[in-house]
Amino acid sequence: METVDVLFARHRNGIFRYLYRMVGEADAASDLTQEVFLRLSRSAVPDTGPSGLRAWVFTVARHLALNHLRDTSRRPEATELVEQPRPAIQEIAAALREAIDNLPVVERDVFMMREAGGLSYDEISRVCNLPPGAVRSRLHRARQQLRETLGGSLRALRPARGVSLAHRK
Amino acid sequence: MDAEYDVIDAFVDGESVDRDELKRALTDPAGRDYFVDILDLRVLANDGEPAVVTLPAVRRRSWRSSLAAAAALVLCVAGAYSVGQRSARSASPPAPSTPPVVQRVVPGGGLMQAPEPTRIIRLESDAKWTETPGGK
Numbered sequence: 001m002e003t004v005d006v007l008f009a010r011h012r013n014g015i016f017r018y019l020y021r022m023v024g025e026a027d028a029a030s031d032l033t034q035e036v037f038l039r040l041s042r043s044a045v046p047d048t049g050p051s052g053l054r055a056w057v058f059t060v061a062r063h064l065a066l067n068h069l070r071d072t073s074r075r076p077e078a079t080e081l082v083e084q085p086r087p088a089i090q091e092i093a094a095a096l097r098e099a100i101d102n103l104p105v106v107e108r109d110v111f112m113m114r115e116a117g118g119l120s121y122d123e124i125s126r127v128c129n130l131p132p133g134a135v136r137s138r139l140h141r142a143r144q145q146l147r148e149t150l151g152g153s154l155r156a157l158r159p160a161r162g163v164s165l166a167h168r169k
Numbered sequence: 170m171d172a173e174y175d176v177i178d179a180f181v182d183g184e185s186v187d188r189d190e191l192k193r194a195l196t197d198p199a200g201r202d203y204f205v206d207i208l209d210l211r212v213l214a215n216d217g218e219p220a221v222v223t224l225p226a227v228r229r230r231s232w233r234s235s236l237a238a239a240a241a242l243v244l245c246v247a248g249a250y251s252v253g254q255r256s257a258r259s260a261s262p263p264a265p266s267t268p269p270v271v272q273r274v275v276p277g278g279g280l281m282q283a284p285e286p287t288r289i290i291r292l293e294s295d296a297k298w299t300e301t302p303g304g305k
Contacts, residue, residue: 096213115214121184140175147206154209
């Protein structure tokens, strides 16, 4: 059976990236990541395989992210008064951020679990309580919407960067 | 965009796919564009803030540490009991108790004195008792 330390070492980056994209603030994502592992440390680690454990960790993260979004949606948002000049890559990142924010919650959730967390369709289906076919179609829909929103920016990015199928750990 | 390209999604995501279906999707130039775009999305989605997170200090106590804590508690209680027993045996027996002397103290200081009598009534046995109105 794995300990929380091992789970932390293995999943903290994925959880942090997922939470960061879900809540949109690095500080909040960092706090929530800690909260995820704090909660895990207080409960018994289920005796399942690695895939089940990853789904378990992301289920806790997802609940916390949705609670956070629900709580912060009640508060007024701060308005940025001064528009800072941003380099091109930051502009694209900001555009992606906005495009992800505009996705329906389930599509955003499924997309970030796949891209930031590296979860398989089966794991996402367990975490989000969706049939695997629905995960596949929602993921496709999310990518379609992002692609339509960011089309020009994605092509502008291409000469400067390489791509890989692998996820960053 | 057509749902036929979700086979490209599945391939990029490491899921098992039908080879012919994938081949058909990638034969289409739009399918190839889609393939490259979703790889770019992956790069972008994983860019951003680095994870600066530490493991919370609160950890679940294992059964070993709980057992050690319980054993330490039992040892402390047993030690305190034996020390108490020993010190009780070595102490001298208590002196016989005498009734305490009670003295009343008035707020001004000094002992409280009974006031001087103003009238002395002698009680006699076989005295004739006459009830009069008004109690006199």
